Amino acid sequence: MKLTKELEHSFVEQLEKHQNIVHKVCRLYTNNQDAHNDLFQEITIQLWKAYPKFRGDSKFSTWMYRVGLNTAITLYRKGKRSINTQHMDDVLYKVKSVEYDDTEEQQLKLLYKAVHQLNDIEKALVFLYLEDKNYREISYTMGISEVNARVKMNRVKTKLRTILNP
Amino acid sequence: MDELELLKKDWQKDTVTYPKLSANEIYPMLLKKSSSIVKSLFYISIGELLFWIILNSFPFLFDSYREAFDNMLMSKAFFYGVTIFTYVIIFLFIYLLYKAYKSISVADSTKGLMESILKTRKIIKYYVIYNLVFGGALIIFSFIIEIVKNPKVSEQIAQFETDGKLAIFWATTIGMLILGILIFGGFIWLFYRLIYGILLKRLNQNYKELKKLEV
Known part of the structure; x- marks a missing residue:
């Protein structure tokens, strides 16, 4: 006990x-x-x-x-x-920083929104990246090869860009 | 500037304040029940084992059924052999399932965890396939024995033969048999597709996504 x-x-x-x-x-x-x-x-x-x-x-x-x-x-x-139901306000409740100028804040809001549109695996990659994990740690956590992690990360970046600038 | 770099800068700044839970708030959380898919999968597999065990044992609970078995044309040795075989298989599957569940670890890598869950699911799938194939074979086998050994059936067949309706008799009997097996099998198959389809849809999608590009 x-x-x-x-x-x-x-x-x-x-x-x-x-x-x-x-x-x-x-x-x-x-x-x-x-x-x-x-x-x-x-x-x-x-x-x-x-x-x-x-x-x-x-x-x-x-x-x-x-x-x-x-x-x-x-x-x-x-x-x-x-x-799954996405309410705009709910998505944005998490971003409430005010120290940026308008454009950067606006851009960040859009970025967070875009990240929320990624699939589960892509989100995990982004998360580990934001947490400053290197590819070795990403590969360890996800169980994929480092090369694969790198390629996937590049695709996520491209996807984010596409979401942001359709 | 790279979009993600901008995001990372903001993320690392910790501009968002998260609710800070105290130890006193965390303690009660440890007692709450989990609602993970592994748990659901576990309950479903227990249910399945029970379902097939009951289905296999059900007839022996009734005297009339036991009598019917006693009068059956199959030999007793064969019958006991089949029963023992069935139970050996059931215990084998229980053991395999137990081992598979034990190997599921949430602290594994994402891919490793998914694979161990899918492996568990596969064992259940094999168990169901085994039951369907074995059940189907048993039905066909008893059907053949009935025809070959039951004098009443032989008499009827002879009657059909004299009436010249033998072909029709065979066509309808075999047709009915196949139809019965298909309906039963199809029903079970649909049932499983539904349960696991709902439960594991997301996992399968994510697993595929993870496996993409992997050589």
Whole structure:
């Protein structure tokens, strides 16, 4: 019993510290706050269920990227709350920075909107890229070769450009 | 400037403030139930095993059926052989499924996780195919034995022969048999397509997307 408590304690402590990773995954894969919370909940469960097997041969955060993305892409079943319905306001609620000039802010809004139109795999690539992961880490997380990751990333860039300038 | 670079700059600045959950808010989240597809897949496969086990054992729960089996023209040894074989296969599948579920790890790579889920699904698929093929073979086999060994059937066949309607008799009987198997098989096939189609559509799409370009 004591062991479980200790495990729980160390897990919650680490998750609390690194929770932004989960929030960021949710930000890319959902369009509104309800869905965001729902996915956050599911990722938390999956992390907790996998935690006893986490041996620390990778960093806790690296491990979180895998579990978080895997949950969002593969395991998560979109619940009753429909995540597909895109409300403009919902998509944009996440961008509220005001420190940019109008054009850059406008461009960012469009960019975030474009990213939301990508498919699950493309979003994962973008996410890891935004998180400043190199191709070796992307290849490790996704289970594809580095070359493949590179080619896919270039296609995502092209696709984004097409969405932005139809 | 590269679009993604602009996005990255903004992303890294952390201009968005996320709700900061406290440890006290995280603890209750650990107790909530998961709604992952692996869990659904697990319940479905348990349901399937039970369905086929019940379907296979159902007749033996009734005295009349047992009597019918006792009077059956098949030899008892053959009958017991088939029953034992069926159960060996069921246990084999339970073992394989258990192993497959154990190998599903959320901390695997995205591709690895998808592959282990698809492998699990494949085992269930083979189990269903086995049941359909085995069931179909058993129906055909009992049908042949009935015709060859049952005196009443032989009498009727002789009657048809004298009436000159033997060809019609065979055509209708075999036709009905094939139709029955097709309808039953088709129904089950449709059922599975529906369950797994809905459950695994997204996974299959993503897996294909991931595999694209892979050599």
